[in-house]
Amino acid sequence: MATWIFYILGAVAVVATAMAVTRRNPVHSVIYLVNSFFALAMIFYLLGAPLVAAWEVIIYAGAIMVLFLFIIMMLELSPGEEADRQGPGALQWLPVLLLGAALLTCTLLLLQLDPAAGQAVPNWYASPRDFGYVLFHEYALAVEIVSFQLLFAAVGAFYVGRAASREKQPGGQQ
């Protein structure tokens, strides 16, 4: 059973990725990429990494992709918005619908695998408790460094975003 789920998820991931790379409209790319990330998250779960699977959905599909979508919408990058004012055609939303249905089926199949029989739980299973123990004992310094890096990235993003807007006001006087 797990073998079939892996093959379905792998096919969904590859198809969604290929569609994401070839779409002309960046918003469509984002939608396909979210599908691809969901498939990868479920593969992570199959590999016995439930915490990483949850992060894949929360951080990648949730936070980063919404950030991309926000920027694309803000910069108005979607081409031909006037062309499909009457809404996307069936050829555009049908592949996403099929991929989403396949992902939903896989989720239900994963839930249906009996946890008591040990089918759903892989033989190598990293529980969040084990993960946290290793992370904060052996890699405590690395966690600190990564947190500093996130702080620097935030400062850098603020600076780059702010420098351009400040340039305009004194720029007129120069």
Next chain:
Amino acid sequence: MISVYHYLILSAIIFSIGTFGVLTRKNAIVIFMCIELMLNSVNLTFIALSRHLQNMDGQIFVFFVMAVAAAEAAVGLALMIAFYRNRESIDTDDFNMLKW
């Protein structure tokens, strides 16, 4: 039964598609998304090998990769906005200020 090679091959396919996207697309934001995709395929390799070797370190590294990807997305998108303010475009063909 699925061996570790299946996961590695899937990861390689996704990485190749991401590389293809980086090399062929003109839209800088789509290129950026392809880079995220490549990072994700590397995550898949890490987790597959983590399970294969029965070792937790691969998953820890996925955590760090995700942190780096989040930081990269924040800084990169800020750069995109700065470029868009200057050039009114994020087409990579317009990024030629450093080109002779």
